[in-house]
Structures are given as C-alpha cells and as structure tokens.
Amino acid sequence: MGISDVIAGFIQEALDDADGVLELQRGDLAQRFNCVPSQINYVMSTRFSPEHGYIVESRRGGGGYIRITRVQVDRQTLMMHVINSIGDTLDYPSARAILTNLAQSEALSVEVATALLTAVSEGALRTVPQEKRDALRADIVKQVLIHFV
Amino acid sequence: MGISDVIAGFIQEALDDADGVLELQRGDLAQRFNCVPSQINYVMSTRFSPEHGYIVESRRGGGGYIRITRVQVDRQTLMMHVINSIGDTLDYPSARAILTNLAQSEALSVEVATALLTAVSEGALRTVPQEKRDALRADIVKQVLIHFV
DNA sequence: AGCAGAAAGGTCAGAGATAGTCAAACAAAA
DNA sequence: TTTTGTTTGACTATCTCTGACCTTTCTGCT
Numbered sequence: 001m002g003i004s005d006v007i008a009g010f011i012q013e014a015l016d017d018a019d020g021v022l023e024l025q026r027g028d029l030a031q032r033f034n035c036v037p038s039q040i041n042y043v044m045s046t047r048f049s050p051e052h053g054y055i056v057e058s059r060r061g062g063g064g065y066i067r068i069t070r071v072q073v074d075r076q077t078l079m080m081h082v083i084n085s086i087g088d089t090l091d092y093p094s095a096r097a098i099l100t101n102l103a104q105s106e107a108l109s110v111e112v113a114t115a116l117l118t119a120v121s122e123g124a125l126r127t128v129p130q131e132k133r134d135a136l137r138a139d140i141v142k143q144v145l146i147h148f149v
Numbered sequence: 150m151g152i153s154d155v156i157a158g159f160i161q162e163a164l165d166d167a168d169g170v171l172e173l174q175r176g177d178l179a180q181r182f183n184c185v186p187s188q189i190n191y192v193m194s195t196r197f198s199p200e201h202g203y204i205v206e207s208r209r210g211g212g213g214y215i216r217i218t219r220v221q222v223d224r225q226t227l228m229m230h231v232i233n234s235i236g237d238t239l240d241y242p243s244a245r246a247i248l249t250n251l252a253q254s255e256a257l258s259v260e261v262a263t264a265l266l267t268a269v270s271e272g273a274l275r276t277v278p279q280e281k282r283d284a285l286r287a288d289i290v291k292q293v294l295i296h297f298v
Numbered sequence: 299a300g301c302a303g304a305a306a307g308g309t310c311a312g313a314g315a316t317a318g319t320c321a322a323a324c325a326a327a328a
Numbered sequence: 329t330t331t332t333g334t335t336t337g338a339c340t341a342t343c344t345c346t347g348a349c350c351t352t353t354c355t356g357c358t
Contacts, residue, residue, distance in 0.1 A: 002325090002334060026317055036336050041318065046333085050272040057270075061343020063151035064316040115261045115293050119268045124292040127285055128277065135276055143273040144264050151315095151344060175307055185346050190308065195343085210353025213306035279319090 007033055007040070008047040011068065020070040026058075040066070050143040071147050079107055083145050089134035095120050095141055108148060116144050156182050156189070157196040160217065169219040175207075189215070200234070200243060202250045224256045228298045235291050238283035244269050244290055257297065265293055 007029065015022050030037040048054040048068055058066045082098060090098075096117060103113035118124060120137045128136055156178065164171050179186040197203040197217055207215045222230070231247055239247075245266060252262035267273060269286045277285055 060317040062315045112260050112264045115264055118293045118296045119289045124289045140268045140273045144267045147267045209307040211305045
C-alpha cells in the first residue's frame with residue numbers, strides 16, 4: 001500500500017469525524033506524511049474525484065486551503081444507477097431523456113433538471129469541438145447528479 | 150484564516166447591524182486590526198466588489214470615509230445585471246461568487262445555483278483544455294441564467 | 299479669493315505564502 | 329515485457345500583505 005492510500009485513508013477518517021466537509025492545508029498534509037506537496041494533488045485527483053463522490057475546492061496564497069466535501073450518498077439508489085449507466089459520452093437527446101425521467105420521478109426538481117439540460121445544450125457547448133461535446137456532457141451531467149445523490 | 154477574512158467578517162456583521170449601509174474610516178479600521186491602511190482597499194476590492202453584491206463609495210480629505218452598501222434589486226434587474234456583467238470568460242471563483250449571491254438574494258434556488266456551480270466546476274470541465282474553460286464556463290452560466298430570467 | 303498645510307483615501311509593485319501543473323523517473327501489475 | 333499507477337521536483341499561478349508614493353478634500357490664514 002503506497003503513501004497515496006495512506007493519505008486517502010487519513011482524509012476519509014477525518015471526513016467522517018468532520019461530518020463530510022473538511023478543510024486542510026496542502027503543505028501541512030505533505031509534511032505530516034513526509035511527501036512532496038504535489039503528492040496531495042495526485043491523491044485528490046485519483047481518490048477524491050467527482051466520480052468518487054467528492055467535490056474539491058481550493059485557494060492559493062496566504063491562508064490557502066483545500067476543501068473536500070463528500071456528497072450525501074444514502075438517498076437515491078436510482079441516482080447512482082443512472083449515474084453508473086452514463087458512459088464516457090452522452091448525446092443531447094439522451095441527456096434530455098435521462099433528466100426528464102429524473103424530474104418525473106421527482107428525484108430532481110423540474111428547475112434543476114431544466115437548468116442542467118440547458119447547461120449541456122448544444123447552444124451552451126457550442127464553442128466545444130463537436131467531437132468532444134458528448135464526452136463533456138457526460139462529465140457535467142454525472143458530476144451534477146453525483147452532487148444531488 | 151488571514152486578516153482579510155477577519156476584516157471582511159467584521160464588516161459583514163456591521164452591515165447586518167446597520168441594515169445594509171455602513172460608513173467607516175479606513176484609518177480607524179486599519180488601526181483596529183493592526184494592519185496597513187491599504188489592506189482595507191484590498192479587502193474592499195476582493196470581498197466587497199459589485200460581483201459580491203456591494204457598492205463601495207469613498208471620499209478623501211478631512212472627514213473622509215468609505216461607504217459600503219449592500220445592494221438589493223428586483224430579480225429581473227439583478228439577473229440582467231449579472232448576465233451583462235459576465236464577459237467572454239468566467240473563472241470558477243467568480244462563478245461561485247455570482248451564484249452564491251444569486252442564491253442569497255433568492256433570485257435562484259439554492260438547488261439550481263448549486264447544480265449550476267457544480268456543472269461548471271473544474272472537475273466537471275476537466276476534459277476541456279485549460280485555456281478554453283473560462284470561455285465555456287461563461288457560455289454555460291449565461292445560457293442557464295438567461296433561461297431563468 | 300488664494301494658498302499652504304493637514305487629513306483623509308488610492309495605487310501599485312514587490313515580497314511572502316500557498317496551491318497547481320507537468321513530465322520524468324520509478325514501481326507494480328497484467 | 330508492456331501497461332498502468334505512483335512519486336518527485338522544477339516551474340508556474342494565485343492570493344495576501346506591506347510600504348512608498350500619489351491624489352483629493354478640508355481648514356485656517358492672509
């Protein structure tokens with residue numbers, strides 16, 4: 001088990017204690033585990049990505065921090081199911097179908113579903129090369145849904 | 150937490166007590182928090198910008214002051230103002246400030262604001278080349294906001 | 299009125315403190 | 329052996345704090 005796993009475990013525990021939201025300093029953590037600071041970035045991107053159910057925000061400069069939020073996971077298996085069913089790409093009609101479904105089954109409010117659909121519409125993504133839109137759409141939808149689970 | 154956050158917190162509280170309008174002296178504040186006066190300017194420009202929902206006016210000379218006003222406008226106006234204020238690019242911290250502000254002033258529900266913020270987070274857009282993210286983020290946010298006016 | 303000095307606030311660039319990126323070296327797994 | 333995952337460190341980006349210098353306004357004196 002490498003150092004990345006140890007760090008990830010430490011953060012998981014701290015998140016449990018802290019009720020799902022944790023703010024820490026990259027330098028501190030690096031020192032505590034005797035590794036280079038960028039190792040923390042690696043851990044964040046491989047263990048606390050949106051797919052894993054976390055949101056990571058940060059700030060540089062004096063008093064900087066990394067904030068990790070674990071999204072609630074107990075509410076809807078439906079959501080998880082939907083999320084898992086979304087592959088690496090998602091075209092607009094499929095997105096529309098999925099979101100309409102979720103709204104109809106009241107897993108999402110109509111407002112949220114509409115907002116999200118608009119966010120991934122061809123219009124909103126028009127500056128993204130055609131061939132990359134579906135991948136991006138999948139990312140965005142998954143991330144938002146994960147956030148709402 | 151740095152001194153800027155402390156000062157900002159103090160001002161927020163004072164604004165609450167004072168019903169949204171506050172007049173204070175730069176030198177006084179600096180002395181109270183034991184910092185250089187220009188630190189106050191820094192706090193103004195980073196924490197009380199129009200983007201955050203404040204108007205800051207000031208006057209020099211004897212009896213000079215800094216006046217901070219928390220703005221409250223009707224939903225339509227606020228939305229239009231916000232949409233117009235978004236240029237061709239929008240970084241994540243700005244998006245967060247804008248959406249937090251819209252949620253606080255109840256122009257958007259917390260759910261929608263959160264969903265949109267997640268949709269334009271660095272995580273969700275990670276497959277988009279760094280240099281194109283801010284432009285895309287601006288597009289998405291504007292498109293969704295227009296949809297909600 | 300005109301002017302000088304005092305009493306504010308403003309600007310900007312540099313130093314310090316954090317965090318992020320990326321690619322190369324290394325290690326583990328298939 | 330090929331592929332995938334991990335670790336490192338040099339370089340970069342961003343946020344905060346400070347101080348020297350600048351501009352505006354007020355007040356009192358002539």
